[in-house]
Amino acid sequence: MHSMAPPVLKPISLWRRFANQGATAFAILTAILVLAPLMAIFIYLVIKGVGAINWDFLTKTPKPVGESGGGMANAIVGSGVILLISSLIGIPLGIGSGIYLAEYGRNRLGDMVRFTADVLNGVPSIVIGIAAYSLVVVPQKHFSALSGGVALGIMMIPTVARATEEMLLMVPNSIREAAFGLGIPKWRTTLSITLRTASAGVITGCMLAFARVAGETAPLLFTAFGNQFWNLNPNQPTAALPLQIFVYAISPFDEWHKQAWAGALILIIMIVGAVAAVRITTSRGRLKGA
Amino acid sequence: MRSRFQQGLDELKEKLLRMGGLAEQAIDRATEAYRTRDSKFCQMVLTGENAINEAEREIDELALDLLAMQQPMAIDLRFILAVLKINADLERVGDQAVNIAQRVLDLISEDEVQLPVDIPRMADAVSTMVQRALESFLDGKAEVAEAVLQMDGIVDRMKDEAFVVLVQRMHDEPAVTRPALDVLLIARNLERIADHATNIAEDVIFWVRGADVRHGGAHY
Amino acid sequence: MGVGIEVKDLNAWYGKNLSLKSINMTVPANHVTAVIGPSGCGKSTFVRCLNRMHETIPDARAEGTVKVGEMEVYGDADPVDVRRRIGMVFQKPNPFPTMSIYGNVAAGLKLNGFRNRKQMDELVERSLKLAALWDEVKDNLHKKSGASLSGGQQQRLCIARALAVEPEVLLMDEPASALDPISTSKIEELIFQLKQHYTVVIVTHNMQQAARVAELTGFFLMGSLIEYDKTEKIFTNPADKRTEDYVTGRFG
Numbered sequence: 001m002h003s004m005a006p007p008v009l010k011p012i013s014l015w016r017r018f019a020n021q022g023a024t025a026f027a028i029l030t031a032i033l034v035l036a037p038l039m040a041i042f043i044y045l046v047i048k049g050v051g052a053i054n055w056d057f058l059t060k061t062p063k064p065v066g067e068s069g070g071g072m073a074n075a076i077v078g079s080g081v082i083l084l085i086s087s088l089i090g091i092p093l094g095i096g097s098g099i100y101l102a103e104y105g106r107n108r109l110g111d112m113v114r115f116t117a118d119v120l121n122g123v124p125s126i127v128i129g130i131a132a133y134s135l136v137v138v139p140q141k142h143f144s145a146l147s148g149g150v151a152l153g154i155m156m157i158p159t160v161a162r163a164t165e166e167m168l169l170m171v172p173n174s175i176r177e178a179a180f181g182l183g184i185p186k187w188r189t190t191l192s193i194t195l196r197t198a199s200a201g202v203i204t205g206c207m208l209a210f211a212r213v214a215g216e217t218a219p220l221l222f223t224a225f226g227n228q229f230w231n232l233n234p235n236q237p238t239a240a241l242p243l244q245i246f247v248y249a250i251s252p253f254d255e256w257h258k259q260a261w262a263g264a265l266i267l268i269i270m271i272v273g274a275v276a277a278v279r280i281t282t283s284r285g286r287l288k289g290a
Numbered sequence: 291m292r293s294r295f296q297q298g299l300d301e302l303k304e305k306l307l308r309m310g311g312l313a314e315q316a317i318d319r320a321t322e323a324y325r326t327r328d329s330k331f332c333q334m335v336l337t338g339e340n341a342i343n344e345a346e347r348e349i350d351e352l353a354l355d356l357l358a359m360q361q362p363m364a365i366d367l368r369f370i371l372a373v374l375k376i377n378a379d380l381e382r383v384g385d386q387a388v389n390i391a392q393r394v395l396d397l398i399s400e401d402e403v404q405l406p407v408d409i410p411r412m413a414d415a416v417s418t419m420v421q422r423a424l425e426s427f428l429d430g431k432a433e434v435a436e437a438v439l440q441m442d443g444i445v446d447r448m449k450d451e452a453f454v455v456l457v458q459r460m461h462d463e464p465a466v467t468r469p470a471l472d473v474l475l476i477a478r479n480l481e482r483i484a485d486h487a488t489n490i491a492e493d494v495i496f497w498v499r500g501a502d503v504r505h506g507g508a509h510y
Numbered sequence: 511m512g513v514g515i516e517v518k519d520l521n522a523w524y525g526k527n528l529s530l531k532s533i534n535m536t537v538p539a540n541h542v543t544a545v546i547g548p549s550g551c552g553k554s555t556f557v558r559c560l561n562r563m564h565e566t567i568p569d570a571r572a573e574g575t576v577k578v579g580e581m582e583v584y585g586d587a588d589p590v591d592v593r594r595r596i597g598m599v600f601q602k603p604n605p606f607p608t609m610s611i612y613g614n615v616a617a618g619l620k621l622n623g624f625r626n627r628k629q630m631d632e633l634v635e636r637s638l639k640l641a642a643l644w645d646e647v648k649d650n651l652h653k654k655s656g657a658s659l660s661g662g663q664q665q666r667l668c669i670a671r672a673l674a675v676e677p678e679v680l681l682m683d684e685p686a687s688a689l690d691p692i693s694t695s696k697i698e699e700l701i702f703q704l705k706q707h708y709t710v711v712i713v714t715h716n717m718q719q720a721a722r723v724a725e726l727t728g729f730f731l732m733g734s735l736i737e738y739d740k741t742e743k744i745f746t747n748p749a750d751k752r753t754e755d756y757v758t759g760r761f762g
Contacts, residue, residue: 106568174604178668180566182618182675183594192621196608292759361718363745363757500747 085149098164163205
């Protein structure tokens with residue numbers, strides 16, 4: 001700087017202003033494009049399905065072909081039972097593996113586990129259904145909600161494990177050190193401190209896994225198998241919403257088509273409801289500023 | 291390397307040595323005034339006093355700055371403390387030279403009297419002490435400083451002898467009381483200058499070795 | 511009351527790198543001892559060896575004798591047990607983000623099986639008072655999270671958390687380096703008060719801080735303890751030329 005004159009700053013160039021606004025517009029546009037199909041599906045479902053939703057639909061079992069009325073009550077409850085079983089299997093195993101991978105698995109075994117989880121994630125859901133068939137249905141010699149839960153549970157594991165691992169790795173090491181410094185053993189640190197700090201992200205991972213398997217149909221084809229009647233025994237074939245929707249949708253009956261739309265709408269509402277409920281209950285425990 | 295700090299330390303040293311030069315010059319002029327009984331030398335000492343006082347102010351200010359702004363430690367800290375003390379001692383040396391010049395002016399105003407005291411010899415010894423003390427500061431050599439401490443005893447003895455002789459003379463010949471008194475006071479001023487030179491040497495030892503050798507002891 | 515620390519022939523490695531070379535040092539009880547030295551000299555490693563935090567890093571190990579009071583830190587002792595008796599405060603304040611202020615201070619107690627609620631309340635209050643934080647947080651103990659406090663308050667919270675388990679020794683690894691001058695001086699004042707009850711070892715790269723708070727100072731260089739003496743001596747007339755070069759700012 002050899003002159004003492006104050007530096008002259010150029011005003012923002014026209015091209016740059018254009019580029020700024022263009023980029024912002026592009027970002028907004030893509031966001032809309034992503035939301036649009038989602039909204040479209042939802043609105044379409046509402047239009048097609050809301051007509052068939054009535055008290056009967058929600059409380060009665062299916063009626064034989066030809067008779068009007070009847071509902072999907074057993075499928076709604078059946079889905080609930082199957083998803084409960086799958087969550088009881090998938091979430092603990094998934095979180096457990098995630099903890100292993102993040103805290104203890106920075107080694108060859110950990111790499112193998114990670115690789116296996118990724119492969120499992122990519123296995124077609126029908127193949128998992130077949131696996132559950134061989135593992136549970138064949139020895140038991142009958143279909144059951146349990147086998148359906150096993151199939152869906154297996155599908156949940158990779159998502160939950162990877163999400164848990166990632167969230168745990170994001171917890172800064174200084175937190176773990178603080179716990180060690182207090183004389184808290186590693187296992188306790190991992191469960192009560194590290195996992196607790198990462199809990200928001202881990203719960204999101206679980207819900208993602210849950211939402212994904214809630215709508216799976218193929219794995220249930222030869223595990224839960226479906227049922228026209230009420231069944232609360234997990235060791236017996238059980239109705240499930242996706243199965244029921246499938247069966248009704250490919251049938252030639254109009255009445256059943258309408259019920260299929262309604263079923264799909266109920267399924268979406270159940271998933272969104274479950275996710276929202278979890279979010280609300282976990283945020284109530286959050287502290288100011290946390 | 292903290293170059294601004296080092297520059298500050300170098301400047302402090304240079305200023306102090308220059309002030310030392312002014313002090314040495316004052317002693318020499320006062321001695322010359324006594325030997326030649328020429329009042330112009332006395333005048334030079336009296337006017338030279340201002341420069342010495344100004345130097346003292348500058349050095350104090352610079353030292354304070356360095357302490358506040360640079361957080362000196364260990365040897366640097368001891369150096370600055372030593373400089374502050376030497377500064378005060380040199381200013382007092384200047385004052386003593388002025389006192390001597392004033393005594394000489396008084397002597398000149400009376401008739402010359404022969405007195406059995408060799409002031410120029412004593413002044414030489416004292417001047418050497420101051421010179422060596424400043425040398426030890428310039429070179430940072432504690433051994434040279436220690437030599438200065440040894441010389442103090444000699445000057446003390448010279449002063450004591452002068453006192454005895456002059457008091458006897460004043461008793462025997464009351465007429466020479468006034469000039470004898472002047473010479474006695476000059477001897478005492480010279481002895482004080484020697485003390486200041488000793489202080490300077492002790493401060494140099496403190497700076498270089500971190501040892502407090504004041505008042506005869508060595509404390510690390 | 512605090513206890514003394516006896517270190518004999520302590521060596522520490524990161525993988526194959528020998529980073530602490532045969533350290534011998536005696537830290538007196540109820541004193542503040544500072545550990546200074548340039549970056550990478552091993553001062554943090556040394557302090558982390560005292561409570562066996564060093565070995566939590568993969569591939570790191572330490573050998574030697576460290577006696578804290580009567581307790582042999584190495585040998586047969588359980589590292590978790592050792593860390594319960596020795597408190598540590600880190601450079602960057604690290605309160606547990608999902609816990610309240612009370613939860614943070616009580617964490618060491620709760621997670622070690624402590625159950626008595628009334629005693630816990632008392633210990634939490636005492637620790638927060640010792641850390642000079644009680645008055646600022648006493649109305650919000652359970653409502654505010656640990657992470658919602660300012661930097662200086664967070665660090666005092668971490669100090670309270672470390673004190674709640676009633677250690678005998680408090681290790682501090684550059685506790686004020688991430689804080690502003692006012693918080694720093696509060697922490698320094700605090701350290702001065704704490705030495706009545708505890709033995710404090712503080713790592714600092716700020717020499718003026720060491721000079722302000724510590725009675726003894728150890729100078730580390732390239733893994734060795736070069737000089738260990740009264741703080742005044744280290745800063746006015748150190749015995750070793752390397753110490754002098756460091757404290758006068760001629761390197762490091």
